[in-house]
Amino acid sequence: MGCAGSTPKTDDNGKKLKKPKPWKHTQAITPAQLRQMRDEFWDTAPHYGGQKEIWDALKAAADSDLALAQTIVDSAGIIVSNSDMTLCYDERGAKYELPKYVLSEPTNLIRDG
Numbered sequence: 001m002g003c004a005g006s007t008p009k010t011d012d013n014g015k016k017l018k019k020p021k022p023w024k025h026t027q028a029i030t031p032a033q034l035r036q037m038r039d040e041f042w043d044t045a046p047h048y049g050g051q052k053e054i055w056d057a058l059k060a061a062a063d064s065d066l067a068l069a070q071t072i073v074d075s076a077g078i079i080v081s082n083s084d085m086t087l088c089y090d091e092r093g094a095k096y097e098l099p100k101y102v103l104s105e106p107t108n109l110i111r112d113g
Contacts, residue, residue, distance in 0.1 A: 017061075017070045020084035025106040034109060038102045050094040054078060058088065062102050 029037075046055045057076035061069035062085065073080055073088070078096075081087040085103055088096040100106075 015080050015083040017066050017073070017080060017085060018083040019066065020086070020100050020104045022107050023100045023104070024108050025101070028108040028110050029106065030110045031105075031112065034101060034105065041099060041102050045096075050096050051090060051092075054088075054090045054094070054096060058085070058096060058098060059102075061085065062098065 042055070042059050046052050054076060057072055057078060061072040061078075064072060069085070073085070077091045079089040079091070081089060084100075086098050086100065088098070090096070
């Protein structure tokens with residue numbers, strides 16, 4: 001007599017995404033410096049292992065709002081171990097670690113103007 005769909009579906013891809021907690025860089029940085037750090041990370045990350053397609057999906061998710069990011073990781077089959085996306089796995093078990101600076105801005109970002 002149970003109603004179909006009455007229990008909330010738990011996603012088998014791990015946690016629901018959340019924004020990373022506020023964080024502070026070791027020193028105040030400008031948006032340009034932050035962009036450069038992010039570019040360097042994304043350029044080198046695939047060389048540390050894992051699949052390029054997963055890295056591309058993680059980059060797209062990191063650059064998106066939470067709802068779109070959730071859709072991207074779900075459709076790519078990415079298992080989100082930490083809800084802020086700092087630790088993820090692909091379906092083969094390869095590990096993907098993302099630094100906070102690619103996911104959000106530090107609290108001590110220098111605003112122009």
